[in-house]
Amino acid sequence: MDKRMTLVEYKNKYPMSDRVAHIDKPHSVLEFNRPIDVYYECSGFSNDSKSRFVLFDDGEFVSNVISFPCDIETQDIYTIAKEMIKELLDHSDFTDLDRELLEGKCACEEFETKYKKCDECLRLHDKENGCMGATYSIPSHMNFWETEKKWQNIYGEGSINHKKYVMNKMRGYMNSFMWACGDNESMIKEVLDYGKSLCANK
Known part of the structure; x- marks a missing residue:
């Protein structure tokens, strides 16, 4: 699958895929939505008879795809999709956002005793000497998924x-x-x- 494919392009190319998991925000501190979606394509509609789970972060494809050589039971489809989202978030860096959520402190140490969150800081809104505020990162590529490894014995090659x-x-x-x-x-x-x-x- 093309690493640059967007969610819109994916849905146009694979209209038979279903969205099986979704969250609006990767972290509760965020005031805006940054959706994460997982789509499932059953083996009957794929070219190589494989079932696929495809994850999109804010409309952008996060490689790699998780695939199995057979159909997946309905309840397991939703479980696997939710586990993919959780694993992606576990590999993300939300240090700055966690400071605000758990400690009631803004991201930088200079003003951590003065402001509880970056939005309160005047430097965030200063055009000349402003800062970026709280930052975070979500992987755009997963070399391997523990979720896929976990389910190999159930749906992988040679499984029942x-x-x-x-x-x-x-x-x-x-x-x-x-x-x-x-x-x-x-x-x-x-x-x-x-x-x-x-x-x-x-």
């Missing part, structure tokens, strides 16, 4: 859910095959022999 997913797809293929070739014993035998001869057949 993955095997059931592949088995159900195989049943669909077999159904189509039998409707088309069910009257041809040699073709049926060829398919069965092929399955027996595969090196992955344990």
Whole structure:
């Protein structure tokens, strides 16, 4: 997926994706909204039969995507999405905002005993000698997600859910095959022999 893709572009390109988790603000001190959204794309609508969770911070894509090779149970979809948001926030730096929330102090040490928050400080509004006020950072890239690692045993390659997913797809293929070739014993035998001869057949 394109690392520069915005949420608007994503929804236009993947209209079948659903928003499954959302928060308005990453920190309660913020007076304005900076939404974080997670969208889910089930395997039936993807090009490579994978389910995907895609996170956007303030309308911008945060890579990497979390993907699994099968469909996800409905309740788990919402749980995984919420865990992604929590993990992103756990990797964010809200030190300045936490000072205001937990200690009742503005961000800088110079005026921490005078102001409880940066908005009260005159320097914040001084055009010539003003400061930026409280700052924070949210990652735009996650090299790996602990959330994905946690759910690998349940929905990852070789998991029971993955095997059931592949088995159900195989049943669909077999159904189509039998409707088309069910009257041809040699073709049926060829398919069965092929399955027996595969090196992955344990």
